[in-house]
Amino acid sequence: MLKLPNEFTAKYRKLLGPKADQLFAAMNDKEPKKAFRINALKQKQDIGYALSKPVLGINNAYYGQVSGSDPEWVSGMVYSQEPAAMFPAQIAQVKPGEKVLDLCAAPGGKSTALAEQLRGDGLLVANDISSSRTKVLRENLERWGVTNALITNESPARLAQHFNNFFDKIVVDAPCSGEGMFRKNPDAVSYWSQDYVLTCQSRQKEILAAATEMLRPGGELIYSTCTFAPEEDEQIVSWLAQTYNFEILPITLSNTNCAAGNPDWADQNPALTNTVRFWPFDELGEGQFVARLQKPASSVITKAKSQRQKRKREKASTRHLTNQEVELIAPVLKPFNLPSALSEWSTRCLVSHDHVFLPALTTNIAHLKILNNGFELGLLKKNRFEPSHQLAMVLSQVEQKQVLELNQPDFAAFLHGETLRGQDKKMQGFILLSYQHLIFSFGKNTRDGVLKNFYPKGLRILKKD
Structure with a gap:
């Protein structure tokens, strides 16, 4: 039984009236819903999960549970994500060729969906301020087979110093009080208070102030939280409209059970009904709030000046491949069908x-904390080339012949980090490995x-099922 704070229940009885009992009952009596998305970037393949219960309104999404040791997850064919949390990226309606920022990106659910919409054309900057969470973000984007992402570990304010009026679309899934996740994460109840809600509101304004600097005139901002609090939802959107003259755009969701935002919970702006809310009692998923806003076409927000710091001159850290290095790499790639992203790799x-990579961006990134720029082909070692795990994930986007199918015991052993013996000797050198195709x-x-x-040590499953 989830024990909700008295201050919380009193607040929502006042805001929701009779519907408050529905909310409290759903938070206590219903199990959190689990769902997953199928990766449209990968080659069409069958998966072992039931697809009988689609998440309405989301492409290639279904209710069901995913295990981190399943071949579907390990291969990047699926991403486990809370169903309501799938909607901000869907609402962004990203088009190939656009420049997109996921400002609070970890662990990567929204970034993988945004990258899927870009289909390798354009730029995705996926950023998170937490260094540990950014590592997980990188793993998830690599597994997904994304080739055009710049992954950064920066504060929003520092990122704004490099990308003034730059992005076509920015998604801000802001850190919040987490009220919408109470039944999924009961520990969040323990640190809830009305003062914490207001602390989150202040932090959200700081993040969004930086986002407005990075959005091009006429660009769109998708703002979302996983809280019910009007202070972090409608009132933040009102603040954006008043402070930066952003227009609150309508959101169209077909076959989706959601509610409109409430103008009475902010400044009575009728356009707040264009925002959407997902409540646990609507049976879609957990709590979520989403708004879609547009920066005025005439608005150019000048970035805040950073304090100048003396920096030592740095030698150029990147260079193009030499002819000799191309000759080392070419034989390793030759047995594989290359996707279009690799057509001009040389x-x-x-x-x-010694890391060989295809960059997503080469300008505006000096002195940023970058975990990954584009995607890595592999590592040059003495007189040889070793392909990267990320390359394997990208090659799975197209049909391949240099593939060895493992049985279940060998698959589990390989994920554990073991060397296998008695394998097919017909294919020599580097080969792609599959399980259940x-x-x-x-x-x-x-x-x-x-x-x-060659399965990365950081991804290995230490205990075999």
Whole structure:
């Protein structure tokens, strides 16, 4: 039984009236709903999950539970995500070729959906202020097979110093009081208070102030939270409209059970009914609030000046491939069908500290904390080239022949980090590995049938099922 704070129940009885009992009952008596999205960037393949209960309003999304040791997850074919949290990225309606920022991106649910909409054309900057969470963000985007993402670990204010009036669309899934996640994460109840709600509101304004600097004139801002609090929802949207003259745009969702925002909970602006709310008692998922706003076409917000700091001159850390290095890499790539993103790899790739990568962006990124720029082909070592795990995830976007299908015991052993023996000797060198016809890694097959393990140590499953 979830024990809700008295201050919380009193607040929502006042705001919701009779519907408050529905909210409290749903938070106490209903199990959190679990769902997943299927990766449209990957080659069409069958998955083992039931697809009988779609999440209405979201492309390729279904109710069901995903395990981190399943081939569907390991191969990047699915992403486990709370169903209501799928809507901000869907509402963004990103088009290929656009420049998109996911400002509070970790762990990556919205970023993977935005990247899927871009389909490798355009730019996704996925940022999070937490260094530990940004590492998880990187893993999820790599698994998803994203080729055009710049992953950064910066504060919004510092990021704004590099991307003034730059992005076509910005998604801000803001840190919040988390009221909408109480039944999924009961620990969130323990740190809730009305003072904490107001602290979150202040932090949200700081984040959004930086976002307004980075959005181009006429660009769109998608603002979302997982809280019910009007202070963090309608009142924040009102503040954006009043302070920056943003227009609150309508949101159209077909076959979706959601409620309109409430002008009475803010400044009576009727346009607040264009925002949407998801309540747990509506049976879609957990609590969520989403607003879609547009920056005035004539508005150019000048970025805040940063304090100048003396910096030592840095030697150029990136360079193009030499002819000799191209000759090392080409034989490794030759057995595979390359997706269009790799069609000009020999001329477009850069090298940094022996890492070969295809950059998503080469300007405006000096002195940023970057975890990944574009995608990594692999690592140059002495007289050889070792392909990256990210390359395996990208190659699975198109049909491949250099693939070895493993059985269940060998799949589990490989994820555990073991070398396999007695494998097919017909394919030599680096090969793609699959289980249930889902590509999940590179291996290196030797002439005597030993399959060397190239599954990243940080992803290995230490305990086999």
